[in-house]
Amino acid sequence: MGxxxxxxxxxxxxxxxxxxxxxxxxxxxxxxxxxxxFAQNAYDVSNAIKWARENKVPxxxxxxxxxxxxxxxxxxxGIVVDMSDMNKIxxxxxxxxxxxxxxxxxxxxxxxxxxxREGFMAPFGDSPTVGIGGITTGGGFGVLSRAxxxxxxxxxxxxxxxxxxxxxxxxxxxxxxLLWASRGGGGGNFGYNTEYTFKIRRAPxxxxxxxxxxxxxxxxxxxxxxxxxxxxxxxxxGCILExxxxxxxxxxxxxxxxxxxxELIKLLKPLLNAGTPKQTDIETLSYPEAIDFLDPDxxxxxxxxxxxxxxxxxxxxxxxxxxxxxxRKFLEEATGTESNFFFINWGGAISRVPKDETAxxxxxxxxxxxxxxxxxxxxxxxxxxxxxxxVRQLMKPYVAGSYVNVPDQNIENFGKEYYGANxxxxxxxxxxxxxxxxxxxxxxxxxxx
Numbered sequence: 001m002g003x004x005x006x007x008x009x010x011x012x013x014x015x016x017x018x019x020x021x022x023x024x025x026x027x028x029x030x031x032x033x034x035x036x037x038f039a040q041n042a043y044d045v046s047n048a049i050k051w052a053r054e055n056k057v058p059x060x061x062x063x064x065x066x067x068x069x070x071x072x073x074x075x076x077x078g079i080v081v082d083m084s085d086m087n088k089i090x091x092x093x094x095x096x097x098x099x100x101x102x103x104x105x106x107x108x109x110x111x112x113x114x115x116x117r118e119g120f121m122a123p124f125g126d127s128p129t130v131g132i133g134g135i136t137t138g139g140g141f142g143v144l145s146r147a148x149x150x151x152x153x154x155x156x157x158x159x160x161x162x163x164x165x166x167x168x169x170x171x172x173x174x175x176x177x178l179l180w181a182s183r184g185g186g187g188g189n190f191g192y193n194t195e196y197t198f199k200i201r202r203a204p205x206x207x208x209x210x211x212x213x214x215x216x217x218x219x220x221x222x223x224x225x226x227x228x229x230x231x232x233x234x235x236x237x238g239c240i241l242e243x244x245x246x247x248x249x250x251x252x253x254x255x256x257x258x259x260x261x262x263e264l265i266k267l268l269k270p271l272l273n274a275g276t277p278k279q280t281d282i283e284t285l286s287y288p289e290a291i292d293f294l295d296p297d298x299x300x301x302x303x304x305x306x307x308x309x310x311x312x313x314x315x316x317x318x319x320x321x322x323x324x325x326x327x328r329k330f331l332e333e334a335t336g337t338e339s340n341f342f343f344i345n346w347g348g349a350i351s352r353v354p355k356d357e358t359a360x361x362x363x364x365x366x367x368x369x370x371x372x373x374x375x376x377x378x379x380x381x382x383x384x385x386x387x388x389x390x391v392r393q394l395m396k397p398y399v400a401g402s403y404v405n406v407p408d409q410n411i412e413n414f415g416k417e418y419y420g421a422n423x424x425x426x427x428x429x430x431x432x433x434x435x436x437x438x439x440x441x442x443x444x445x446x447x448x449x
Contacts, residue, residue, distance in 0.1 A: 002054020008044030009085060011036045021082070024065045024074065025129060028307035028381075031076040033060075038085045042194040046165040048081045049192065053165075053438065060441060061192045063104050064131020065301045068310045069407045071442050073134070073188070081192055083133050084301065089114060091200075098200045099156065104133035104193050107300050116288040121203035123151045126240065126342075128295045129302035136196055137187040138405035139360045141368070143238030143255045143294065146348030152183040152360055153353055154199045160191035163438040167194075181429040184360025186404040186418065189426075189445045190433045207290040208264045210282045213252045218275035219243050219331070220324055222251060225274030226343065227318050231366035234259075234267055235348030243327070243341045245334035256290060306338050306374040309385050311392045312406035313399035314346070314365035323398040327371070330391050336374030336384065344368050361420035362401050369399065370406050407443060414443045424448075 011017045012035045021036045034057065037048045045061075052059040058078035060071075065084075067073040074080050083105035090101045098120060102111060109128020115121065124142040125135050132151075140151025148154070157171035158179065168191070170178035181190055214222050226241045233239075239255035253271060257264040261284045265272075272280065285293060327341050346365045355363050371391055373384035389410050402411055404418040415423035423445075430437075431447040 002051065004047055004050040004054055006035070006037055006051050007047045008040050009038035011038070022074075023303055024067065025302050026066070026068060026304055026308050028309065029067050029070050029072070029074060031071070031074050033074055033080045034077050036080050036082055038082045039194075040085055042159060042161055042167045045081055045161045045192050045194055046167060048079060049161055049163065049438070050165040052079050053163075059438075061133075061188045062131075063133025063187070064107055064129060064135075066127070066130045066134065068308070068405075069409050069442070072407065075441070083131070083194070086194065091115075091118060091120075098202070099197055100200050101195060101197045102132055103195050104131070106132045108132055108135060109295055109297065109300070112295065113288065113291055115200060116203060116291045119203055119287075120200045121148065121287070122198065122200050123148055123154065124291075124295065126295070127298070127302075129298050129300050132196065133193060134187040135405060137182050137185065137193065139184045139403065140405070141344065141350070143240060143344070144258075145350050146235040146238050146345065147258055148201060149349040149353065150184075150360060151198075152358060153349070155179070155183050155196055156199055157197040158182055158193050159195040160193045162191045163434040163436065171197075177429050178433060181359050181426055183358035184404075184419075184422075185426050185429075186445065188439055188441065189430060190439070192439075203287040204258055205287060206284050207287050208257045208259065208261045208282065208284045209255070209290045209293045210257070210264065210268065210280070211252060211254045212268075212271065212277050212281075213250070213279040214275050214277050216243075216246060216249045216251045219251050219328060221275040222253075223319075223324055223327075223343075225270055226253060227315070227367060229270040230343075230345035231347050233345070237264070237267060237345075239345050241343040243331060245336060245339040246332050247335065248337045248340070254294065256294060260284065304338070304374075306336055306376050307381065308338060308372050308374045309388045310370055310372050310406045311388050311408040311410070312368070312370040312403040313392075313395060314362050314401050314403075315367045315369060315398070316365045316400055317398070318366065319398055323395055326391060326394045330371065330387060334373060334387065335380065336376075338372060338374035339384075340372050342370045342372070355420065356422060359419065359422050359426055361422050362403075365400075368403065370403070409442050411443075415445070418443075
């Protein structure tokens, strides 16, 4: 045994609290770690890293419990550093600038809603229970991203604990290569982040939100209209399209427009004229109410009632009939009610940042997509995993790249898929900050040889 002692709220296997600590949002990823350290400050994180080194125990870091594939934020028999107790938010606002300093255990929903009540907006994901710790480092996007960029584009500085247990800062003037890497280079690769500083901006007083629902059978018509329209529409308009399994039956588009209702109705024409919508809601709300409409409250940390497997990609060209029929077949055969195809329009502020200015590479697609299979019983696991992989193989001619925050361990050449041409530079930075590859997990960035 080494000399370092674990500090913070420490829960070993068999301790009270262990059974709730092992529960992640996605039951598919649950395992039995040896010990959880619920860090209260950066020193607890430092001690956990030193302890893991000294005792040669595998380690992981967890922020919002939302990892979508296995062994990324938890590890069987190892130590999990959980950030969720570190959830302070500090706003620093004067005439010239507005910044928010946020500990990495904060969840997206409370952060975005808290900022909205103060009159500020920040990009956010589509689930309020996601932790800000992980979503930030992989890019992070939502329906405001065309207007104000990715979450990582708004990251100004961070505090992290490196592989030696040293607490370091990264910003434009110190460790700037680490800041570059942390803006899209994936979570947990270079250090365990304890605090982020974001640029935030004033929100409009009001925004217009919408939700349009179609009969499920019209999915082809709806998708074709959506892909021709959404990537090219006014960049103040962010829109997701979700088509669930046939057994679920939901096909809808939802989003926000940073402008008035009459203008939005004009912009939505191509979508409203597609098929025969059975329900259309369009309303101008105060900005905080608009955020509540898009991100209804969920209990934190939250737990899916089904196991889920995801894969993701970007569409750089409009889809011909073939990928649309692949999607339809998948959704017709899926037995899980949460199985779906999800799309969000790209462009605007996201595309104005050069591919190499940050580690986030995928700047110029038309839209992002992910597909999910869900199941309740272990006996259904293998067939659902296979169905997601089959779609990935069939979709290869029509998409490019994959989103590191929606990771898929079936991707062998993951460096190129997640990071494109930025992968080589990320490996150099990994070599500098973690030469011994202590922070190693499935599809972590390897040091340069």
